[in-house]
Amino acid sequence: MRSACVLMIPALLLLLALPLSRGRYNDDFDDGEDLADFDDNDFAEFEDMNEDQAAEAETAPPPRASPSSQPEEDEDEDEATVELEDGMDGFDDSETQDQDMYSKYDQEEFEGIGDMEKPGHSMKDPLIIHTVPAHLQNSWESYYMEILMVTGLLAYIMNYIIGKNKNSRLAQSWFNSHKELLESNFALVGDDGTSKDAVSTGKLNQENEHIYNLWCSGRVCCEGMLIQLKFLKRQDLLNVLARMMRPAGDQVQIKVTLNEEDMDTFVFAVGTKKSMAKLQKEMQDLSEFCGDKPKSGAKYGLPESLTILSEMGEVTDGVMDNKMVHYITNNADKIESIHFSDQFSGPKVMQEEGQPLKLPDTKKSLMFTFNVPGMGNTSPKDMDALLPLMNMVIYSIDKVKKLRLNREGKIKADRNRARVEENFLKQTHAQRQEAAQTRREEKKRAEKERIMAEEDPERQRRLEEAAQRRDQKKIEKKQMKMKQIKVKAM
Amino acid sequence: MSSNNMSDLRRPAKILRYKAPSTESNPTLEDPTPDYMNLLGMIFSMCGLMLKLKWCAWIAVYCSFISFANSRSSEDTKQMMSSFMLSISAVVMSYLQNPQPMSPPW
Numbered sequence: 001m002r003s004a005c006v007l008m009i010p011a012l013l014l015l016l017a018l019p020l021s022r023g024r025y026n027d028d029f030d031d032g033e034d035l036a037d038f039d040d041n042d043f044a045e046f047e048d049m050n051e052d053q054a055a056e057a058e059t060a061p062p063p064r065a066s067p068s069s070q071p072e073e074d075e076d077e078d079e080a081t082v083e084l085e086d087g088m089d090g091f092d093d094s095e096t097q098d099q100d101m102y103s104k105y106d107q108e109e110f111e112g113i114g115d116m117e118k119p120g121h122s123m124k125d126p127l128i129i130h131t132v133p134a135h136l137q138n139s140w141e142s143y144y145m146e147i148l149m150v151t152g153l154l155a156y157i158m159n160y161i162i163g164k165n166k167n168s169r170l171a172q173s174w175f176n177s178h179k180e181l182l183e184s185n186f187a188l189v190g191d192d193g194t195s196k197d198a199v200s201t202g203k204l205n206q207e208n209e210h211i212y213n214l215w216c217s218g219r220v221c222c223e224g225m226l227i228q229l230k231f232l233k234r235q236d237l238l239n240v241l242a243r244m245m246r247p248a249g250d251q252v253q254i255k256v257t258l259n260e261e262d263m264d265t266f267v268f269a270v271g272t273k274k275s276m277a278k279l280q281k282e283m284q285d286l287s288e289f290c291g292d293k294p295k296s297g298a299k300y301g302l303p304e305s306l307t308i309l310s311e312m313g314e315v316t317d318g319v320m321d322n323k324m325v326h327y328i329t330n331n332a333d334k335i336e337s338i339h340f341s342d343q344f345s346g347p348k349v350m351q352e353e354g355q356p357l358k359l360p361d362t363k364k365s366l367m368f369t370f371n372v373p374g375m376g377n378t379s380p381k382d383m384d385a386l387l388p389l390m391n392m393v394i395y396s397i398d399k400v401k402k403l404r405l406n407r408e409g410k411i412k413a414d415r416n417r418a419r420v421e422e423n424f425l426k427q428t429h430a431q432r433q434e435a436a437q438t439r440r441e442e443k444k445r446a447e448k449e450r451i452m453a454e455e456d457p458e459r460q461r462r463l464e465e466a467a468q469r470r471d472q473k474k475i476e477k478k479q480m481k482m483k484q485i486k487v488k489a490m
Numbered sequence: 491m492s493s494n495n496m497s498d499l500r501r502p503a504k505i506l507r508y509k510a511p512s513t514e515s516n517p518t519l520e521d522p523t524p525d526y527m528n529l530l531g532m533i534f535s536m537c538g539l540m541l542k543l544k545w546c547a548w549i550a551v552y553c554s555f556i557s558f559a560n561s562r563s564s565e566d567t568k569q570m571m572s573s574f575m576l577s578i579s580a581v582v583m584s585y586l587q588n589p590q591p592m593s594p595p596w
Contacts, residue, residue: 133590145592149548153555160559187500193508205508208562215508220499224506236559 156237163234164209170250170372171212171229173380175204178390185394186225187218209235221262221401225393228253232376243376250372251336252386254393258364262401263342265413268319269309270297270328271337275369276307284360285343288420301325303332311416314409324399327392334389336369340400343417359424366400368393524565527557531573535580544584544592550577 140147182189183200190201193215205213210231217224230251233239267289269279276294280286286309294307300320302308306328310316319340328335344367345360370389374382405413425432447467454460531553538547554573561570 143591145594149551153551156552156555156559160555185499187502188505191508193510198505198507206563209559217508218500218502218505220501220504223504224508226508233560236556238556 159237159240160235163236163240166234167210167231169380170231170378170383171204171206174229174252174383174386175214177384177387181387181390181394182214182216185219186216189214189216191215191217204229209233219397221258221397223257223259225254225256228255247375249375250378252368252370252372252389254368254370256366256368256393256397258366258397258400260364263340263364264400264404265342265410265417266315266318266403266405267311267341267343268315269337269339269341270302270306270320271335271339271369272305273307275337276309279337279339280309282347283339284345284348285341285362286339287348289343289416297328302328306332306335312409312412314405318403318405319399321399323395324392327388327395331389331392334370334373334386336371337367338369338396339367340396341365341367343420359421366393366396368396520562521560524557524561527553527560528569528573531557531577535573535577538580538584542584542587544581544588545595547577547580547584548592550580553577 179189179202188198188200190203190205191198192201192205195201205215207213210233212229212231214227214229215224216227230253232243232248232250267285269276269286269290271279273294280290280294289311290309292309294309296304297306297308298304300308300316302320302325308316308320328338342364343362344365345362349360368389370386372378372382373385447463451460451463451467454463531550533550534546534553535550537543538545538550554570554577557573558570
């Protein structure tokens with residue numbers, strides 16, 4: 001029995017020596033117990049070791065299998081190496097040499113082993129413990145970027161719903177406070193243009209999540225009035241963040257279109273300095289008829305912040321009567337711009353290659369732009385503050401109908417308009433000539449084709465002769481004209 | 491000044507129907523944001539799909555949301571839905587091909 005054990009033990013040792021780390025031996029060797037047993041029995045150490053090793057052999061493979069226990073093993077090795085290092089310092093130490101018989105080679109016997117071992121050990125020293133790659137971990141914590149993204153999206157959706165509702169409430173409160181006034185003045189309040197009958201829809205037309213329209217019509221003095229509630233884009237989170245840097249406010253834009261007989265010929269505008277400068281640059285009619293720089297409104301009793309652009313002084317005197325001044329002064333903070341014009345054609349068209357060959361269509365209109373108080377932080381209650389402004393609009397419509405320029409004013413206005421038209425014609429003269437030339441050539445070509453297509457030779461000849469005669473006449477006419485001009489010049 | 495109740499200023503006979511402003515003058519006045527965002531969203535989602543970049547796909551999702559928030563009510567929903575679907579499919583495909591979590595750029 002004993003001999004069998006003795007034989008098995010070295011075999012086991014050999015088998016286990018390969019997978020097991022050297023440290024294991026050192027561990028056991030440094031065990032105090034082994035030292036004590038050493039004396040009793042030559043193989044006592046092996047016995048202990050055998051048991052230990054058997055126990056360790058069982059535990060060794062399972063830990064080896066699971067990578068998470070790698071650190072433990074590494075720790076063992078670390079411990080072992082620490083001890084080994086302690087022992088290694090004594091390469092020359094004779095005491096440890098005897099103990100570390102199996103792991104260390106006798107320096108005297110083996111040459112160059114120390115060098116071989118040392119790199120081996122130095123390789124072992126800096127142990128790099130790799131963390132398990134993120135995608136192999138089963139924790140959701142590694143997906144924190146994705147969670148951030150989804151949270152951002154949810155925040156955006158929340159802001160969209162809140163912003164949309166706020167804009168909707170603001171629009172509704174505006175409409176509720178103005179409904180009575182509008183219904184008493186207009187036969188048609190609210191129309192989206194799609195229904196067959198002209199029946200008041202009685203509600204705002206939602207164009208966007210932040211723009212609401214209302215069309216009113218059916219009144220003396222005007223064709224119709226389009227009211228646009230241009231709110232801030234509260235439903236877009238990006239816009240909300242941008243507004244934190246650059247504050248802006250909600251606006252109400254009103255455009256009243258008038259019939260031909262409802263308005264005399266004049267162009268006039270009043271508003272904040274910034275808006276007047278902008279309008280004068282952008283608007284076709286203001287840039288042509290009101291060439292002078294905006295004048296301060298203080299002369300007419302308006303606050304300093306407002307400036308006036310006018311075609312002539314008489315117009316300003318006519319528009320700025322006491323009531324109007326009263327309205328404007330009381331609501332100066334809410335007024336962005338007021339623009340009356342009989343030549344309104346929108347903003348200046350960008351100069352493209354093909355300039356428009358005729359003057360743009362003009363429409364007699366009154367435009368008002370009001371700022372909603374609150375500068376972005378409006379509540380539905382603030383909408384009531386805009387009611388006096390609507391009263392001003394109605395008053396303006398009636399006033400403009402009654403306003404008539406005196407004779408001098410009318411002559412001046414007509415002269416202005418003629419001047420503008422002439423300028424325009426001069427600018428486009430070259431182009432119009434080209435257009436006329438092409439048209440004439442087209443006509444000639446068409447005629448020639450007709451002649452060629454004519455099958456009957458007789459008729460062909462007759463048509464040719466007619467064309468020739470016409471050309472001859474034209475040449476004669478031209479010559480006559482040239483002679484006349486020459487005579488005149490002389 | 492409210493209208494005098496005795497003389498009604500309303501004229502039902504003079505009613506003019508609402509005509510939406512012509513689109514000729516509109517392109518300059520209209521806000522181009524939804525169109526730009528739509529285009530950006532499509533570009534990013536194509537990048538995300540082709541180059542397998544997860545952050546591209548996520549930005550595409552954001553772009554299509556922004557485009558939806560800024561869109562006009564007259565715009566048809568098919569365009570919106572198609573850009574949504576494209577961006578979501580870009581995100582899903584990126585994760586199917588590479589389940590690793592997205593690494594931050596820092």
